[in-house]
Amino acid sequence: MWPYDAPLPLDVRVSQQVIMTPVRVLVRCPETGAAVSTVLRLRQTAFEALLGEHAFRCERCGEVHRWRKEDAWLEGASPR
Numbered sequence: 659m660w661p662y663d664a665p666l667p668l669d670v671r672v673s674q675q676v677i678m679t680p681v682r683v684l685v686r687c688p689e690t691g692a693a694v695s696t697v698l699r700l701r702q703t704a705f706e707a708l709l710g711e712h713a714f715r716c717e718r719c720g721e722v723h724r725w726r727k728e729d730a731w732l733e734g735a736s737p738r
Contacts (some may be wrong), residue, residue: 680704682733689719693737696725705732 680699687694696714708727716723731738 683730684733684737685723685725685730686737687716687718688723689716689721692718694718695733696730700732702732705730 678701680701683696683698683700683705684693685696686692694716696712698712698714700708705727711724711726713722713724715721729738
């Protein structure tokens with residue numbers, strides 16, 4: 659176990675940063691097929707706990723799209 663006042667090794671700091679940093683939630687625009695941001699930024703744990711249906715105005719086509727977690731992915735992950 660690391661002492662509290664000692665710096666963590668680089669690999670531990672990087673893995674914690676990836677887990678703790680909120681990233682954009684993306685979906686595919688049904689009109690253009692492009693990956694677009696839903697305006698939400700979430701941590702992995704918050705994304706996994708996401709429930710229900712959400713909506714946003716698409717930056718590509720201007721329409722309001724509804725989406726569920728099953729339709730989305732976090733930026734940097736493999737698209738669905």
